Amino acid sequence: MPTDLPVFVNGHPFRVPAGSTLGSLLAEHDPDLLAALLGGEALATDGRGIEVDPDDVLSAGAIFRVRRSARATDA
Numbered sequence: 001m002p003t004d005l006p007v008f009v010n011g012h013p014f015r016v017p018a019g020s021t022l023g024s025l026l027a028e029h030d031p032d033l034l035a036a037l038l039g040g041e042a043l044a045t046d047g048r049g050i051e052v053d054p055d056d057v058l059s060a061g062a063i064f065r066v067r068r069s070a071r072a073t074d075a
Contacts, residue, residue, distance in 0.1 A: 009026070038054065
């Protein structure tokens with residue numbers, strides 16, 4: 001059983017420990033994007049375009065897109 005899983009976020013490859021979540025990956029590599037996602041200013045989808053929860057456990061080869069909403073208001 002592999003302990004490091006390959007996943008892709010916004011076209012960038014990452015290797016994460018088994019049991020990692022999208023939220024934990026973003027916390028380490030892009031905390032600002034994670035804050036936007038948790039604050040409702042960004043949306044995360046899988047490779048099929050289906051919205052995903054940042055607390056879901058990642059699987060090997062998973063593909064995600066996390067993008068900021070065009071409707072976000074300026075603070």
